[in-house]
Amino acid sequence: xxxxxxxxxxxxxxxxxxxxxxxxxxxxxxxxxxxxxxxxxxxxxxxxxxxxxxxxxxxxxxxxxxxxxxxxxxxxxxxxxxxxxxxxxxxxxxxxxxxxxxxxxxxxxxxxxxxxxxxxxxxxxxxxxxxxxxxxxxxxxxxxxxxxxxxxxxxxxxxxxxxxxxxxxxxxxxxxxxxxxxxxxxxxxxxxxxxxxxxxxxxxxxxxxxxxxxxxxxxxxxxxxxxxxxxxxxxxxxxxxxxxxxxxxxxxxxxxxxxxxxxxxxxxxxxxxxxxxxxxxxxxxxxxxxxxxxxxxxxxxxxxxxxxxxxxxxxxxxxxxxxxxxxxxxxxxxxxxxxxxxxxxxxxxxxxxxxxxxxxxxxxxxxxxxxxxxxxxxxxxxxxxxxxxxxxxxxxxxxxxxxxxxxxxxxxxxxxxxxxxxxxxxxxxxxxxxxxxxxxxxx
Ligand SMILES: O=C(O)C1=C[C@@H](OP(=O)(O)O)[C@@H](O)[C@H](O)C1
Ligand SMILES: C=C(OP(=O)(O)O)C(=O)O
Numbered sequence: 277x278x279x280x281x282x283x284x285x286x287x288x289x290x291x292x293x294x295x296x297x298x299x300x301x302x303x304x305x306x307x308x309x310x311x312x313x314x315x316x317x318x319x320x321x322x323x324x325x326x327x328x329x330x331x332x333x334x335x336x337x338x339x340x341x342x343x344x345x346x347x348x349x350x351x352x353x354x355x356x357x358x359x360x361x362x363x364x365x366x367x368x369x370x371x372x373x374x375x376x377x378x379x380x381x382x383x384x385x386x387x388x389x390x391x392x393x394x395x396x397x398x399x400x401x402x403x404x405x406x407x408x409x410x411x412x413x414x415x416x417x418x419x420x421x422x423x424x425x426x427x428x429x430x431x432x433x434x435x436x437x438x439x440x441x442x443x444x445x446x447x448x449x450x451x452x453x454x455x456x457x458x459x460x461x462x463x464x465x466x467x468x469x470x471x472x473x474x475x476x477x478x479x480x481x482x483x484x485x486x487x488x489x490x491x492x493x494x495x496x497x498x499x500x501x502x503x504x505x506x507x508x509x510x511x512x513x514x515x516x517x518x519x520x521x522x523x524x525x526x527x528x529x530x531x532x533x534x535x536x537x538x539x540x541x542x543x544x545x546x547x548x549x550x551x552x553x554x555x556x557x558x559x560x561x562x563x564x565x566x567x568x569x570x571x572x573x574x575x576x577x578x579x580x581x582x583x584x585x586x587x588x589x590x591x592x593x594x595x596x597x598x599x600x601x602x603x604x605x606x607x608x609x610x611x612x613x614x615x616x617x618x619x620x621x622x623x624x625x626x627x628x629x630x631x632x633x634x635x636x637x638x639x640x641x642x643x644x645x646x647x648x649x650x651x652x653x654x655x656x657x658x659x660x661x662x663x664x665x666x667x668x669x670x671x672x673x674x675x676x677x678x679x680x681x682x683x684x685x686x687x688x689x690x691x692x693x694x695x696x697x698x699x700x701x702x703x704x705x706x707x708x709x710x711x712x713x714x715x716x717x718x719x
Contacts, residue, residue, distance in 0.1 A: 278681035280654060281693060283671020284700040289534030289574070292699055294525050296538060298323035298515035299547060300688045301478060304331045304373040305485050306513040308455050310355035311340040312381055313489065315510035318345065319353040322515050326687045327371040334378050337364040338385055357510075360385035360430070368393030368424065370618055370659060370687060375402055375424065376448040380456035383414035385430035392425040396659060399423070401445040401616045405452060408441040412453075412464065436460025436505065442470035445616055450501060451482040457503030458491040468499040474613040476587050481546035485513075516542045519549025521689050522570075523594035524665040525699055526552055529572040530561050531601055531672040536699075541570035548588040555583065555595060559602065578602040580645070586610030590617070592643075593662040596625045597669035599645040600634040612641040618687070619658035625666065628655050632670060632677065652676025661687040668696055 303323040308331070310317045322328060332342045332353070338360040344351035360382070368375040368391055375393060382389045392398075403422025410416055413435035418426035436457060443449040450466055450473065457464030473479070483493045483501065490509035494502040522538050529536035542550075543565075553563045553570065560575035580602040585592050589611045599606035614621040626638035632655065635648035655667035657680050664685045671677035685692035 279683070280678040280680055281682040283655075283668045283677040283679050284697050285671055285673075285675060286528075286532055286534070286700050289532045290528055290700065290702065291535045292528070292702060293537045293539060294695075294699055295540065296517040296522055296525070297325070297689060299518040299520075300325065300327050301373065301481060301547065302485075302513070302515045303328045304371075304377060305451075305455065305482060306515065307331050307335060307342070307353070307355065308377050308381060309485060309489050309508060310510070310513075311335045311338075311357055312384070312456070312459050313355075313357055313508045313510040316354060316356040317510040318512040319355060320512065320514045322353050323518060323688065325690050326369055327373060330367060330369045330371050330374050331378075334364075334366040334374055337366065338362070338382070338389070361387060363387040364389045366391045368397050370394045370397050372400060372446065372448050372617075375400065376405060376446065376452040377455055379406070379416070379426075379428050380409060380414070380452050381459070382428045383409065383412075383430050383434040383456065384432065384459055385428075386432040388427055388429050390425065390427045394659065396619065397424055402426075404442050404445065405449040408439045408449070408453060408466075411439045412436050412460065434460040436462040436464045438465040438467070440467045440469055443468045443473045444471035445613055447473050447475035447478045450479050454479075454482050454486060454493065454501055454503050458486070458506050458508050460505060463503045463505035465502040466500065472586065473499070474586050474589055474611075475548065477546055477548040484546050488513075516540070516545060516547065518688065519545065519547040519552065520590050522549055523552055523591055524669055524696065526556060526570075526572045527594055527598050527669045528672060528699055530556055530559060530574040530578060530598055531669060533574040533576055535571060535573045537569050537571040540568055541565055543568070548590065551588045552591065555581065555591070558583070559598060580604035580606035580647070582607045582609075584610040585642070589614045590662065593621060593625060593660075593666040594669060596629065596643055596645060597666035600629050600636070600650065600670060601673050602645075603647050605644065605646045607642065607644050609642040617662075618660035619663065621660065621663070624656075624658050624660065624663055628663065628667070629670070631655070632674065650674045652678070654678045654680060656680045657682070657684050659684050661685045661689065661692075664692070672700070
């Protein structure tokens with residue numbers, strides 16, 4: 277059994293200012309686009325966590341140079357494209373962005389690239405995307421499994437063209453094809469058929485970043501995205517803080533009736549975490565965004581919510597934990613696809629919240645959560661960073677919650693446990709500084 281971590285519980289309502297590390301989704305898109313661009317570019321304030329280090333390692337193994345520049349504390353990344361002229365092995369870990377974003381660009385390499393990852397990664401959906409790649413002219417060897425491990429045999433160029441795909445399992449299938457498409461001979465024209473594509477803001481993020489790189493994208497019709505062939509201009513990116521990882525920190529205010537300010541909250545963003553402003557307002561919090569500071573003040577009692585989280589599925593674990601603390605019922609809907617995330621998050625949340633006393637019902641596409649007295653115990657995390665977030669949120673209001681393997685948060689957040697302890701207990705530091713002191717820089 278992995279280590280059990282006693283989730284810190286504050287004695288009083290908190291009053292904190294926190295600065296968060298960069299966005300996983302923005303960092304990994306910036307790295308891929310920089311690697312296929314027509315010159316060197318800088319990724320400023322990148323997230324340095326397991327998912328982004330795996331992405332950097334994958335691109336380096338192909339030949340791309342990614343160097344620390346020393347800018348902004350831990351260092352910006354200078355990315356210099358180079359010919360991909362070798363065989364390589366890519367470790368996807370448990371990163372959906374690595375498993376989905378790298379194979380389509382690897383079709384452009386001159387060499388065989390083998391992909392594998394953590395045990396659970398072999399269960400996460402990828403088959404439809406591999407089939408789409410074959411349609412576009414990329415040779416894939418997956419032994420008929422439609423899953424990891426597989427190899428992409430790059431020939432230096434990809435024909436591209438029109439492809440139909442069922443992307444209802446993951447928006448990342450679409451993002452992945454679009455990120456590579458400009459470098460395909462005929463570009464790419466992706467048409468989705470099937471149940472609705474989840475996480476549309478993440479596709480909008482992909483389209484917005486492609487346009488920043490001078491790539492022409494037509495997204496005028498629903499369920500269709502067309503990328504024109506052409507160069508990907510080198511562009512420097514400033515990475516925004518990870519707004520989905522803001523969820524537990526804002527929940528700290530919501531669950532304790534306290535106040536938390538997250539600094540550098542973008543005025544406009546494609547990150548789905550921005551939806552937390554609306555969700556927390558519905559739960560009874562006061563939410564203000566002024567001069568780049570997002571401040572959430574928690575209510576005396578949280579209100580349950582009826583929410584379709586289809587577009588923002590990655591917020592479900594944190595929202596479900598808050599719902600378990602609310603004094604009226606909640607219905608979380610539209611997230612069948614999160615059964616294919618780091619773990620089956622619907623079953624995992626029903627099991628673990630239920631274990632600590634929550635009156636929770638699992639449905640095919642979501643959860644129903646009714647008020648019930650909660651108690652301490654072990655909260656299993658299934659190697660899922662966001663399950664750990666759910667566990668620590670519960671621990672804000674319930675004594676003796678033991679979070680299993682809190683280190684799994686390193687997927688998208690370096691040193692989460694230390695940052696969380698500082699935020700809960702108010703010890704000055706670079707995260708979770710008391711409101712009277714200046715927040716530090718992101719790690
Ligand atoms: O493109 C991305 O960066 C992401 C897309 C979403 O994936 P799904 O569409 O598979 O939910 C999201 O949940 C994931 O955390 C990040
Ligand atoms: C679903 C997630 O990650 P991934 O990028 O591995 O799909 C997530 O971070 O919630």
